[in-house]
Amino acid sequence: MKKLIYLCMLCNALSSCSKEKIDLQQSNTIQRVPNSTKKGLGLSESRFGAVQLDSLGVSWYYSWGFTSGISTSKLFVPMVFSLNTLSKIRPSQTILGFNEPDNASQSNIPVTNALSNWNPLVTNAVRLGSPASAGNPLTSGSWLSQFMVSNPRVDFITVHWYKGVNSTLFINDMKAIIAKWNKPIWVTEFAPQTVSSSTSNPTKYSQTQVTTFINTVVHWMETEPMVEKYAFHDSRTGTSALFTTTGSLTSSGIAYRDSK
DSSP: OHHHHHHHHHHHHHHHHHHHHHHHHHHHHSOOOOSOSSEEEEOOTTTOOHHHHHHHTOSEEEOSSSOOOOOOSSEEOOBOOSGGGGGGOOOEEEEBOOBOTTOTTTTOOOHHHHHHTOHHHHHHEEEEBOOBOSSOTTSTTOHHHHHHHTOOOOSBEEEEEOOOSOHHHHHHHHHHHHHHHTSOEEEEEEOSSOHHHHHHOTTSSOHHHHHHHHHHHHHHHHHOTTEEEEEEOOOSSGGGOSBOTTSOBOHHHHHHHHOO
């Protein structure tokens, strides 16, 4: 009799473990209804695709290019990455401007060249985002400050932010950018760490710190009318990564999915 009871208990335990495993797998593969029109993702299409967009529950994405090869119902927003991609421009509802023109390893465009080549973006976009600078746009003489001096058409400021897990600093920086140019913002890249920083020091911040940061800043962006869109940046490794190497959600991915 005792042996029979033990076998039943073992069977129930195995069944419970199996169910938990299935539930975890389903949480990473189920197509989720987006809980926000603001929440998005910068997606590297060479690594992942529609499955990851669905599991993360975002409503929009971009891939640093003007076209996307992914079949999905999510809104795709095109970007003119650099001067080399000007020929790809087509009329679009929204266009994101040059990617990190102040970064030699990205689009690397002097301010004068960016301004002289801005008109193709202006004439093809219903709404146009500023170039997204790598450096702090609030710094005196920053690339974006120089670009905006001549008052080019920009409908919203595009922001990148990688300064750790201080949510107060993040929020204050966003408020300052909004106040400086009196325009709405899209935070198209943000995370505690960049890809390179995460590669060299993947556990610089604890999972608890990263999760708290995500929950706090996402809630602020969701409730701040001047933040129109935002997209967490997947660091690929470490605690700032959204996905495992096989494309499943990490703890940070689940936190971002559920944050509101």
